[in-house]
Amino acid sequence: MRPSQRRPDELRPLRFTRSFTRHAEGSVLIECGDTRVLCTASVENQVPPFLRGQGKGWITAEYGMLPRATNQRTAREAAKGKQSGRTLEIQRLIGRSLRAAVDLRALGERTITLDCDVLQADGGTRTASITGAWLALRDAIDQLLARGELAFDPIQTQIAAVSVGIVQGIPVLDLDYTEDSTAETDMNLVMDGNGRFIEVQGTAEGVAFSREELDALLALGTAGIAQLQTAQRAALAAE
Amino acid sequence: MRPSQRRPDELRPLRFTRSFTRHAEGSVLIECGDTRVLCTASVENQVPPFLRGQGKGWITAEYGMLPRATNQRTAREAAKGKQSGRTLEIQRLIGRSLRAAVDLRALGERTITLDCDVLQADGGTRTASITGAWLALRDAIDQLLARGELAFDPIQTQIAAVSVGIVQGIPVLDLDYTEDSTAETDMNLVMDGNGRFIEVQGTAEGVAFSREELDALLALGTAGIAQLQTAQRAALAAE
Amino acid sequence: MRPSQRRPDELRPLRFTRSFTRHAEGSVLIECGDTRVLCTASVENQVPPFLRGQGKGWITAEYGMLPRATNQRTAREAAKGKQSGRTLEIQRLIGRSLRAAVDLRALGERTITLDCDVLQADGGTRTASITGAWLALRDAIDQLLARGELAFDPIQTQIAAVSVGIVQGIPVLDLDYTEDSTAETDMNLVMDGNGRFIEVQGTAEGVAFSREELDALLALGTAGIAQLQTAQRAALAAE
Amino acid sequence: MRPSQRRPDELRPLRFTRSFTRHAEGSVLIECGDTRVLCTASVENQVPPFLRGQGKGWITAEYGMLPRATNQRTAREAAKGKQSGRTLEIQRLIGRSLRAAVDLRALGERTITLDCDVLQADGGTRTASITGAWLALRDAIDQLLARGELAFDPIQTQIAAVSVGIVQGIPVLDLDYTEDSTAETDMNLVMDGNGRFIEVQGTAEGVAFSREELDALLALGTAGIAQLQTAQRAALAAE
């Protein structure tokens, strides 16, 4: 039995709050159990220098954690004067994953920045960020379409992400912090709306994993992501 | 008539949500109209080097703004690699104000860090931070008292803060962003539970102010802070 | 009796040396007792990016302290790689105060930078910086007028600043370091040539202050600034 | 046919030069086609603060690229004053991978730092770094064993890594820069001496990949790593 009393293939309770804050074009609070991430999408009518004049847009992401989102207070990165390697790695992952959803040419010369700020952390913040950010992006694009600033929808597919891992020899879905910190293997999966992979990132934490274990984790994650995508669509329909 | 339809001496709707997040010893979401600040108090059983071995505690504050708390996205300070002068000035002000509430010797060799993170900004974020942080501090200290880690209460007084200003020639209380950005004079007041001043910071924004105007602003602010302190006490009683 | 044998309402001996260095358009050494600040005004024929093409000028300030201006050597900010919160706060105050003296439109697309470098510190360096910088600015503008680069004088008013505080229960004017480090309340006032306020910054250092004490400090400071402005005019006349 | 005339499952010519430089305890130049990385292992008799007094050792890695290792000169990270997100991500990967080879308790309170510096880049620098660093680590540990500083061998398994990807629809092994920059999917695999996985990092670059494609890539990579491990053993035997 898992510490949270969940079955191995059971997601944590999931909740999306759209329009959580009012300034951003898209603003979604995603809650996966006790993990809460505020994902905002900000639209800007220009692109970074390396893309200027090519008629293409850009999607990028930034990730942060409030100092007391964690059990022990973590030092504020702004005060330390730099973002950690972990932060940079996560925001690169979020950016890549969301770019996979979008036809950048159809977006036109615009940048959409997805800010994923963790208000409370209990494992799985990077995958929650991706799943929430897709919804914020969807809302921001819908606003551009509604205002007539875009004629065609540049979003090509739905994106969601989940973590899977092996804990005490058992493959489990959607690890919370307690499980994450003792997992033998930890894997993050990002998939599109057709069940194809965008990212597969598996790491052995102390014990190498076999091909069979990898297969089990992929199956577990694929099923979990299907549920997350269903929930995303429900949240959009619930307007 | 003010843009928000308020009377000159009227505060914005005020709401405190205690235990907004679960890890921190104190965690208060303060909402002053559309301004929303998450204030957490984190207790650590050591003090900075300059205080070691003196039997005294320390209260410090950090301030941050989520990139899309504002109407236009602001660059993330962690990504820029440094905190702005404005941020440093605000967090110094919050720290000084809260230290005025506490007998540091009675706190013992502990540091309490007040993190004030603006989720949504609409003027008055620094005064809302102080008012909310006092409540978070109160909750954190109450937890130390309840656990028997402190025998006596080190909090000596109640602290709240408000902004006042002169907008189109009229002294007004608790400015929102629209007023703040056109004010001729802008003043932040911090007061204790006896109606004495902790901080008075008045700045002419384009038009110098007379002694009479200063007096009017002080009166307006004093009355506003009395209301804020009543609300703080109500929030504590509502447990 | 004060440590310096002054009456509570007595300024320290004051001296202005104009043209202290030769390259700057304005260069004033201000000495307030043992506090000595070199204030230079540098004129540049362009404005920062956010003002370009608006036909307006800009006044800005930077503040620094030589490492051994103080009793104990302070680490050099250039070597540490960043300016402290205190430095940033002071230079923002100096810049705001001096901008209050100038019609930026009449200045045209020029930037005047006021560098205030403390050669020796004995309390009140930020207010001495403002009082000295106004004179350096006056000299720089007079040079532009004399050369015909400006047709009309953009300076609209005279600016001076002083500190006041409560030391051992007594309100006193123009604190030196010994008084400043033991003051219960510390206040900096900046006023224009009509006796109106530009900045009022009062801080309780351990003991909150009452409205009566605030009034006493404002009266003391107002009288002190009148004397400082008389001395500024005398220094200009003494050419 | 691949640009390099290789079959899809063919590695690039591989060469290890041990003792490439003389100061390091282990120093290996690995050449995978035109990619050349100098991997050095440096032994230090202390551990980072977070491990002190636990009787355990530490393995860490740093990664760098000479400015003109690449076709266009890349700016020197030391001159820019920070390491890029890509660099941090790679060195975290190398460190994790090599730690998987070692019983840190058997290593004792020592740190071994693996510096992987790319002298010439033609794709696959991170996987070449891992494969070369294992050999450098092996040499460094052998020196400690030979000198009697270690009684038992803390290396538990052999580690090697390779990249695989889908280029123009075809799964291929060990991509060079030309292939890497046009790949639809890019995957890095790290495996131990028992054919178990340490890291699986697959990224869709523009086209999501199916489960079947993932399986093909895993098979290709597994076979490639077996060859790399054979070559590592041959290099060790050739002493």
Added chain:
Amino acid sequence: MRPSQRRPDELRPLRFTRSFTRHAEGSVLIECGDTRVLCTASVENQVPPFLRGQGKGWITAEYGMLPRATNQRTAREAAKGKQSGRTLEIQRLIGRSLRAAVDLRALGERTITLDCDVLQADGGTRTASITGAWLALRDAIDQLLARGELAFDPIQTQIAAVSVGIVQGIPVLDLDYTEDSTAETDMNLVMDGNGRFIEVQGTAEGVAFSREELDALLALGTAGIAQLQTAQRAALAAE
């Protein structure tokens, strides 16, 4: 004839003001023509980590230039967040030169920091810094001897420095800014009290120099330094 009407072998008017500021153990304003550098010596009763417990002291130097010491305002290094290569090079030179004067073992576990801050620049600031810093060091050491904190004098020799150069084909002594900026060769010499060399730093600025020219410069510099050392001794005697 030189721009300043000096003979080729003529120093600029030289003036030392001892005790220029009051906090430092040694505080000397050196004026070489229009170049003015404030040199302070600060004594601290500890040494840097790399020297602890060896019974030896340390002499170090820092160099800075006020932003408007120069004809065009130079950006403040503290605001830019780093010291330039030129600044680092100069302060390393000053530190090395002064260490050559002192028996570090006789100094005991103390650090003396020489801060050389240029108030006004007109060429030769680094050599003026060395010449002035020696006097500040002498004063600081004399204070330690007078207070009985040192029993024996750790200063072993007198140090002074001067610049020489080839301007329009003529070797000249003690270049001012006009000459320095057009010199074909620029050389800084540091010598001890026995006429031996501590530093010889000659640089061709556009035209390489012959052995004969080098000899002429060395002779000119040697004679100039003798005069500077005579002036240093006179300044000490004038107490």
Added chain:
Amino acid sequence: MRPSQRRPDELRPLRFTRSFTRHAEGSVLIECGDTRVLCTASVENQVPPFLRGQGKGWITAEYGMLPRATNQRTAREAAKGKQSGRTLEIQRLIGRSLRAAVDLRALGERTITLDCDVLQADGGTRTASITGAWLALRDAIDQLLARGELAFDPIQTQIAAVSVGIVQGIPVLDLDYTEDSTAETDMNLVMDGNGRFIEVQGTAEGVAFSREELDALLALGTAGIAQLQTAQRAALAAE
């Protein structure tokens, strides 16, 4: 007898490997005994902002040392976030020395960056960098001439550098690390193809040096540089 069994006036075994890496326009590995530096020349068709539109080119240099080029591992400058004063000083020296070889007007609006990266250090890395960088520059310019991008050769002279020093009272040529770390005087000389000086940088390390010693060092260095230039020409001829 020297530790390396060399005569006082004997260079270390010298080897140039041209085209050591393949991307750079010039790429030379210079080996002076155990010191090995990779010098690459990178051509870019633009100049830094301060030179734009003047029809002139620019030559600049950067210097780095691999962490384990040294006997003890040195911290990576990219990881520390800044280049040391020593590094900045060396790269300024290399840049100045190479600019002395080139008619920048004849180079046209191009920048050539010389990256000198020390793979293995055993003393004399800065002089080896200069000697090797000249050859890399020569190769890069020859490529521009061969491609017809330059009509005339902008290189005006040959540049080489060597270190000399006084070790145990004896003037010696081309010090290795053992000698360098115990030398009483250390001098670096840079000369052109006519035997004229570009740089003379002599530093007393603990013992001041006399005019006679300086003369001996200059003679030794001049002879050594003649041999280095002969070897440079031989390497070019050996194509």
